Structures are given as C-alpha cells and as structure tokens.
Amino acid sequence: MFDKAYSGKRLDRDDALALFNSDDLFGMGKAASFIAENLHGKKVYYTRNRHINPTNVCVNRCKFCAFSRSAGEDGAYAMTIGEILARLAATSSPFSELHIVGGLHPDWPFSYYLDMISEIKKAYPRIQIKAFTAVEIDHFTKLSGLGLRGTLSELKSRGLDMLPGGGAEIFDSNVRGRLCPEKIPAARWLEVHEAAHTLGIKTNATMLYGHIETYEDRVDHLMALRALQERTGGFQAFIPLSYQPISGAIDVTRYPSGIDDLKTMAVSRLVLDNFPHIKAYWIMLGEKICQTALYFGATDIDGTVVEEKIAHSAGASSAEMLTTGEMINLITKAQKEPVERNATYEEVSI
Amino acid sequence: MRLALHPERVVTFIVDRNINYTNVCVNKCSFCAFYKDEGDEEAYIIDEGVLMEKIRETISLGGTQILMQGGLHPALDLSYYTSMLQKIKKEFTINVHGFSPPEIAYMAAKAGLTVRDTLAALKDAGLDSIPGGGAEILSDRVRSAISPRKINTAAWLQVMREAHLLGMRTTATMMFGTIETPEDIAAHLEAVWRLQAETGGFTAFIPWTFQPGGSPLGRTAGHATAADYLRVLALCRLYLDNVDNIQASWVTQGIKTAQVALRFGANDFGSTMIEENVVKAAGVAFMVTKNDIINAIRSSGFKPAQRDTFYNVLNYF
Ligand code: SF4
Ligand code: SF4
Numbered sequence: 001m002f003d004k005a006y007s008g009k010r011l012d013r014d015d016a017l018a019l020f021n022s023d024d025l026f027g028m029g030k031a032a033s034f035i036a037e038n039l040h041g042k043k044v045y046y047t048r049n050r051h052i053n054p055t056n057v058c059v060n061r062c063k064f065c066a067f068s069r070s071a072g073e074d075g076a077y078a079m080t081i082g083e084i085l086a087r088l089a090a091t092s093s094p095f096s097e098l099h100i101v102g103g104l105h106p107d108w109p110f111s112y113y114l115d116m117i118s119e120i121k122k123a124y125p126r127i128q129i130k131a132f133t134a135v136e137i138d139h140f141t142k143l144s145g146l147g148l149r150g151t152l153s154e155l156k157s158r159g160l161d162m163l164p165g166g167g168a169e170i171f172d173s174n175v176r177g178r179l180c181p182e183k184i185p186a187a188r189w190l191e192v193h194e195a196a197h198t199l200g201i202k203t204n205a206t207m208l209y210g211h212i213e214t215y216e217d218r219v220d221h222l223m224a225l226r227a228l229q230e231r232t233g234g235f236q237a238f239i240p241l242s243y244q245p246i247s248g249a250i251d252v253t254r255y256p257s258g259i260d261d262l263k264t265m266a267v268s269r270l271v272l273d274n275f276p277h278i279k280a281y282w283i284m285l286g287e288k289i290c291q292t293a294l295y296f297g298a299t300d301i302d303g304t305v306v307e308e309k310i311a312h313s314a315g316a317s318s319a320e321m322l323t324t325g326e327m328i329n330l331i332t333k334a335q336k337e338p339v340e341r342n343a344t345y346e347e348v349s350i
Numbered sequence: 351m352r353l354a355l356h357p358e359r360v361v362t363f364i365v366d367r368n369i370n371y372t373n374v375c376v377n378k379c380s381f382c383a384f385y386k387d388e389g390d391e392e393a394y395i396i397d398e399g400v401l402m403e404k405i406r407e408t409i410s411l412g413g414t415q416i417l418m419q420g421g422l423h424p425a426l427d428l429s430y431y432t433s434m435l436q437k438i439k440k441e442f443t444i445n446v447h448g449f450s451p452p453e454i455a456y457m458a459a460k461a462g463l464t465v466r467d468t469l470a471a472l473k474d475a476g477l478d479s480i481p482g483g484g485a486e487i488l489s490d491r492v493r494s495a496i497s498p499r500k501i502n503t504a505a506w507l508q509v510m511r512e513a514h515l516l517g518m519r520t521t522a523t524m525m526f527g528t529i530e531t532p533e534d535i536a537a538h539l540e541a542v543w544r545l546q547a548e549t550g551g552f553t554a555f556i557p558w559t560f561q562p563g564g565s566p567l568g569r570t571a572g573h574a575t576a577a578d579y580l581r582v583l584a585l586c587r588l589y590l591d592n593v594d595n596i597q598a599s600w601v602t603q604g605i606k607t608a609q610v611a612l613r614f615g616a617n618d619f620g621s622t623m624i625e626e627n628v629v630k631a632a633g634v635a636f637m638v639t640k641n642d643i644i645n646a647i648r649s650s651g652f653k654p655a656q657r658d659t660f661y662n663v664l665n666y667f
Contacts, residue, residue, distance in 0.1 A: 023651065025613055257649040258606030259613060288576035288607040295577070333575040 002031040020215035032266035032297030044336040049097035049303035058103025067313040097343040100131035110143040121159030128343035133166035134192035165204030172217040197234025210243035210256030237277040269297025294334040362657040363619040366415035367408040375421025379497035380567035418448030428461040432475035439476035450483035451509035482522035489534040514551025527560040527574025554595035587615025
C-alpha cells in the first residue's frame with residue numbers, strides 16, 4: 001500500500017480510502033514521515049503569533065460555533081480599531097504573525113476592515129497579517145460590491161498577507177448541510193481561495209473531521225484541495241481539525257480518538273503531496289497529540305497563539321498559550337529540529 | 351508483543367475509587383503536591399462515616415475495588431489500619447487494593463514488626479492486594495535526590511516480595527520524567543523483571559510521568575512529553591515480557607494519548623477513578639465516567655471490558 005508513497009507516485013482516491021480503513025498506524029506514520037523528511041528534513045516549524053478576534057457578533061450563528069453571539073446578546077463584543085491597536089501594544093512578547101478572524105458583524109462596513117488592516121500595518125510594518133477566512137471574505141464581497149478579486153486586491157493593497165484556512169469544515173454538501181448550513185458552500189470556499197492564489201495571496205486549508213462525516217467525505221475533501229493546489233500552488237499548509245463535542249451544538253457527542261487524529265495526519269501528508277506543510281494545530285489537538293503527530297507527517301505546530309478565543313470557547317482543554325521554550329522542547333523531544341518561521345514560512349528569529 | 355499476549359484486542363478497565371485516607375505525610379517528597387504537615391489547615395484524616403459512604407457509592411456505581419492510599423501519618427498506627435480494614439470488610443464485599451510499600455514499611459517500623467508480620471496482619475484484617483506506588487524510579491541515586499525520606503529500592507522490592515510470598519498480588523509503577531537517565535529506567539525494569547521471575551506476583555505494570563504542577567520539584571525538573579511517554583511505555587511492554595498487563599495512564603496523559611498508548615503496548619485503561627486527589631492536586635483533572643472510558647476504548651478500535659483487580663474480565667461492552 002505504501003509503495004506509491006515511497007516511490008513518489010500520487011495516491012488516488014481508492015488508495016486514500018484504503019489508508020483510512022487500514023489499521024497499519026505505524027506503516028502510515030513511517031510513510032508520512034518519509035514524505036515529510038523528503039520535503040523538510042528533520043525541520044519542524046513554529047511561529048510566534050498572536051490572535052485577534054475583533055468581534056464575536058455574527059450574523060451566521062452556525063450551530064457548532066460556541067464563540068459567536070448575536071448583536072446585543074450577553075457577552076457580545078466588538079472592538080474598535082483603537083482597541084485592537086491597544087491590545088497589540090500591550091502584548092509583551094514579540095510576534096511575527098498576526099491572525100485575525102472573527103464574526104460577520106451586521107453593522108461593520110467593508111471600509112472598517114480595510115482601515116483595520118492599514119492601521120495595523122502602519123503601526124507594525126514588519127508583522128505579517130494572516131486574516132479573514134473565506135466565510136468572511138465572501139461576506140465582504142456583499143459589502144464592497146467589488147466582486148471577489150476586487151475585494152481581495154483591496155485588502156491586499158492595504159497590507160493583508162495571507163488568508164487562514166478556516167471555514168472549510170467538510171466539503172461534502174450533505175454533511176455540510178447538516179453540520180453548518182449557515183456557511184458558504186464548498187464551491188464558494190474553493191473559489192475564494194483560488195481567487196486569492198491568483199492574486200498572489202497564499203492561504204491555508206483546513207478540514208474539520210470526526211463528527212458525522214465518513215472516510216469517503218474526508219478523502220473527497222482532500223482530493224478537492226489537492227486539485228486546486230495543482231492549478232494554483234497557493235496553499236501553504238493543510239490543517240486537519242479534530243472535532244470537539246460541545247454542548248448545545250450538533251447532536252454529536254463522540255470525538256475522534258487519538259489514533260484517528262494521528263491517522264488523519266498521516267493520510268493527509270500522504271495524499272496532499274503538493275502541499276508544503278501539514279500542520280498539527282496544538283490548540284485543537286492538545287500538546288501531547290500535537291507532538292506525537294510529528295511522527296505522522298506534521299511539519300508545523302503553529303505558534304505561541306497569544307489570546308486564542310474561538311477553540312477555547314468551544315471547550316478546547318489545551319493551554320491558553322505555549323511559550324517558545326515549550327514549543328522548542330516539544331519539537332526537540334520528538335527528535336526534530338525546531339525552526340522559527342513567519343507567516344509565509346521564511347525562517348526568522350525575532 | 352502486546353498482540354501476542356492479548357490477541358483478542360480487548361482493552362480492560364476497572365471501576366473503582368481512589369480513597370486518600372490522609373494527606374498528612376512525613377516524607378515530603380519533592381515531586382508530591384498532595385502532602386500536608388500535621389498542623390496544616392488542610393490536613394485531614396478521613397472520617398469513618400465519609401469513608402463508608404464513599405465505599406457504598408462506589409459499589410452502587412458498579413465499583414469492584416477501592417484503592418486506599420495516603421500519606422505517612424505519624425499519629426496513625428497499625429491498629430488504625432487493621433480496624434479500618436475490618437470495618438470495611440464487615441460491611442461490604444469489595445476488593446481493597448491498598449497501601450503502597452512506603453506506607454507498609456512505615457507501619458511496620460512504627461509497630462516494631464517485620465514487613466512480613468505487618469503484611470500478614472493487614473491481610474488478616476482484609477487487605478486483598480497492594481498497589482505499586484512509591485516505586486518512582488528504583489534507582490537509589492534518583493530516590494535520594496527526589497524523595498530522600500522514602501524507602502530505598504531494596505526495601506520497596508522487599509515489601510513486594512513478602513506480599514507475593516504471602517499470596518497477595520500487586521502492581522508495579524514507574525514514575526519518570528524527573529532527573530533519571532535511561533540507565534535508571536533500565537535498572538528499574540530489570541529489578542521488576544527479576545522479582546517477577548522470582549515470584550510472579552505482579553499483575554500489571556503502570557508507567558506514568560511526573561506531573562510538575564504544584565510540587566517543589568516541578569519548579570526545576572522538565573516535563574516528560576508524549577513522545578517520551580509513548581517510547582518508554584513501548585519499552586516497558588517489550589522489556590517486561592513476564593508481566594501480563596501494561597496500563598495506560600489517562601489520568602496523567604489525557605484520554606487521547608492514552609488511546610494512542612494502546613497501540614504502543616498498553617492493554618489496560620486503568621480505572622474510572624471516581625476520585626483522584628493526589629494527581630488532582632498537581633492540576634491534572636480529567637472528568638471521566640465509565641461511559642467515556644468505554645467509548646474511548648471502542649473508538650480506538652478495541653473491545654472494552656470491565657475487569658476486577660486480578661484482571662479477570664467481568665463483562666464486555
Ligand atoms: S463559525 Fe464563523 S461564521 Fe459561523 S457563527 Fe461562528 S463566527 Fe460566525
Ligand atoms: S509521594 Fe507519598 S510518601 Fe511522598 S510526600 Fe507524597 S504522600 Fe508522602
């Protein structure tokens with residue numbers, strides 16, 4: 001089953017399915033590590049980043065989103081640009097990547113987002129801004145009337161460096177209809193990312209797994225991403241997101257096992273042969289599975305993540321942040337070589 | 351190897367309750383976040399009524415064992431323990447898994463009895479089996495650094511040997527991730543292997559990692575990561591070919607890493623831990639029910655089974 005991987009041949013849909021159905025966890029880990037080492041040697045990347053979630057007010061109110069609120073509801077908040085800048089100024093540890101995602105605020109005009117990016121860039125010209133999921137970008141097109149390309153190039157001209165990979169969830173339309181009917185359809189998600197890529201904006205991609213989807217759905221999701229990447233080459237990292245059951249959400253109380261997490265990591269590495277990185281996002285996986293994932297093809301563990309709100313409001317039990325020392329320890333103890341990067345995977349040390 | 355010993359892909363667990371009868375301890379180990387001095391506000395000795403109620407609850411939750419452990423309290427003597435055991439046994443049918451070797455050695459010293467006579471007295475009073483705690487690392491170099499007042503390697507092994515000779519089964523543990531070297535871990539495994547070859551009294555081996563939160567040692571010693579844990583666990587499985595069962599420690603590793611451990615050699619998920627004061631004091635608290643454990647085992651691709659203290663399967667799920 002792993003011959004193709006070792007000889008550099010592309011895995012097809014059936015191969016990918018067979019891998020998900022296989023019990024050969026260690027075989028998968030070995031093959032995935034082989035691919036990862038071919039690409040990056042022993043290097044595993046991390047970054048110093050900071051999250052800003054400018055508002056939790058959202059017109060979508062997706063069922064599984066524990067973060068969002070309706071306008072006026074208890075706990076709803078919306079930051080002014082001044083407040084965002086003040087928060088950044090108050091961040092004591094240096095960071096090279098700023099991650100901005102939030103709700104779809106009913107009252108904010110497109111110009112608010114443009115000003116937000118320009119003001120941040122003016123104050124911090126060297127920090128890379130990774131902001132706005134495809135869901136938000138789609139929302140902006142309705143505000144701006146500029147179309148997808150027009151909207152994205154405005155944002156880029158103000159200093160947007162990258163798009164994060166959120167909002168992909170699972171592409172299959174049936175599952176998507178049950179899981180998050182409020183969200184843009186899969187085709188639109190792919191369209192936003194394709195448009196970004198053609199404008200030279202790099203992006204990430206995600207997949208939320210372990211809820212009501214099947215292995216087939218996971219494979220189809222990976223195949224769609226691989227096909228787009230083949231055309232554009234604009235994806236930097238793929239981030240499999242392990243589902244966390246939360247109260248009041250869709251009626252799924254199970255969660256993927258640690259074994260499934262590792263398997264999904266390895267299959268992703270093997271199938272997405274044209275993606276530079278597979279990321280083990282420690283906020284969702286916890287530090288322990290995140291570290292173990294480094295033996296299953298992951299070559300990025302994300303970052304220090306100061307002030308993460310979204311996963312933690314969904315009950316993520318991971319720490320609120322990791323220090324660089326902790327990240328380096330985690331990577332080194334997995335016998336890998338820690339490399340600090342910025343948002344676009346340039347090696348940096350700040 | 352795991353599959354060779356347990357080809358049926360069953361993963362067992364026990365429904366039990368950990369009862370810490372006192373937190374007063376004269377040993378003051380540097381890695382321990384649990385102990386208090388006798389005069390401390392939070393110092394306690396369990397009230398008999400509370401103890402009985404906890405056992406009643408355990409039985410009503412389907413529990414088959416209580417794990418009795420506590421500090422080395424200077425004011426409690428052997429008769430306290432034997433009468434506690436007698437009362438429990440008079441009222442309930444439950445397996446008492448209790449008193450790790452440091453506690454037994456301390457009782458013996460205070461009573462001026464040999465370890466064997468102490469064990470025999472406890473056994474007579476109703477003690478069924480002995481947990482393998484207090485082993486930490488069976489290397490006197492490490493022990494004298496991290497828990498200088500605790501019994502040494504030879505004494506720990508001697509308590510276990512005597513217990514086995516009296517026909518009592520015990521577990522063995524290893525706590526790593528403090529200051530030990532790979533040689534210390536190898537020495538620990540060799541010591542356990544040898545005693546097992548001699549007596550066959552160990553039911554299971556339980557490696558776990560030092561939990562740094564809240565203890566004096568936590569300020570200086572590093573964290574053992576998941577990679578360390580899984581590697582050591584696999585080594586334990588391979589080295590201890592004469593010990594039937596290797597237990598994954600979800601209490602210290604989290605459920606997901608414990609699931610992964612099932613593929614690194616573990617075949618037992620430990621206990622549903624209705625109560626776990628010692629680890630909780632170090633800031634690791636996982637709320638887990640029997641159903642969570644069953645689901646966690648099943649979603650890892652194994653068949654969950656409830657067991658008794660001696661690893662006999664009681665029922666499959
Ligand atoms: S997931 Fe995103 S789009 Fe959906 S409600 Fe939450 S913030 Fe809004
Ligand atoms: S580990 Fe045990 S012997 Fe050591 S201080 Fe804590 S309770 Fe006492």
